[in-house]
Amino acid sequence: MDQPIGVIDSGVGGLTVASELIRQLPKEQLIYLGDTLRCPYGPRPKQEVVEYTWEMVDFLLNKNIKMLVVACNTATAYTLDELRANLSIPVIGVIQPGARAAIKMTNNRRIGVIGTEGTINSKAYPLALQSINSNIVVNDLACPKLAPMVEEGNLTGSEAYDIVYQSLKPLKDKNHIDTLILGCTHYPLVKDLIQEVIGKHVHVISSGEETAREISTILSFNKKLYNGTRIPKHQFFTTGRLHVFESIANKWLQQPLGFVKNINLSEKSFNK
Known part of the structure; x- marks a missing residue:
């Protein structure tokens, strides 16, 4: 199925999961969103984390993702059950x-x-x-x-x-x-x-490694793995400083990011 996997995190940490996904599932396309502007989520009240997480989810749903990966432990702890209950796509936490x-x-x-x-x-x-x-x-x-x-x-x-x-x-x-x-x-x-x-x-x-393995299993079970021949083009979005995000991402992923963009989640104007 030629739809991207969506990955959300409070910042750059989820790149550790994205890196493992790229390694284990080299044909799949990723759309990564890191809320670096409001990171860290850990000290924030639960309701605030829930609100911010849904903002990221809404952004990725407009990108027609086939699976959501919550690559943030705090967001996983606070929102995983709610996300699974309200979304029609598979949702995986860490x-x-x-x-x-x-x-x-x-x-x-x-x-x-x-x-x-x-x-x-x-x-x-x-x-x-x-x-x-x-x-x-x-x-x-x-x-x-x-x-x-x-x-x-x-x-x-x-x-x-x-x-x-x-x-x-x-x-x-x-x-x-x-x-x-x-x-x-x-x-x-x-x-x-x-x-x-x-x-x-x-x-x-x-x-990261175990999460990527679980994602592979679930996509295979649901017959949603991509089996074509196109070269994946990943997209990366951040709400904070672009140069800091790019610097860490390039170092961790050990490959050019390709498409990377700064966005403002509070604008609620998500372009497909």
Whole structure:
């Protein structure tokens, strides 16, 4: 089916999921929308996150997408059930795939989760993990400084390391986890720093690979995979600073973006 897959995120973090989608489903076209102007979503009230998420969804629905990927943990926690109940297309979040990947990796059944305040307060990960295995011990920690750091393009160097170290110190000092879920799609952009701080003995889990695998399965089951020969032309939209978005996206995707545009979601004038 020659329709694009829509991917939404509060900023650039969802590019980690988009990158994995491009790798696993090279024939599919993506339309990515990052609400970088209003990022991060984590500290925002639930109703505000719901409102912003629906604005992004409405924009992508006007692009005739065949599937919606909510590549933001906070938006997934707050809106996934509502989106699935109201949309006629498949809707995929990143929490369940991340939880399944972590359970596959853990040996001592002690799993850490780091995320935004919204994601951690929602308890979405403990619920997802313990619904699969009630013996899992979950240690979750809000890291409010990490997503803004990534949005600014601060991905390496001593300043970034110090922020990661101070953010993870309570988790590192407190418990003997053997697996850590990056419960925000921004965090894989600094995965190497996180691994260095938390220790090589800890499996660090990004949900992108597992999410892409689930998307492939669902599209195949619904007979919506594209099987033609055209070369995919991805589209990228951002509500914030274009040059910052392009810089991070080019670095992460390791290929030219092609079509990239700044938009204003509050205008409600979405052109097809």
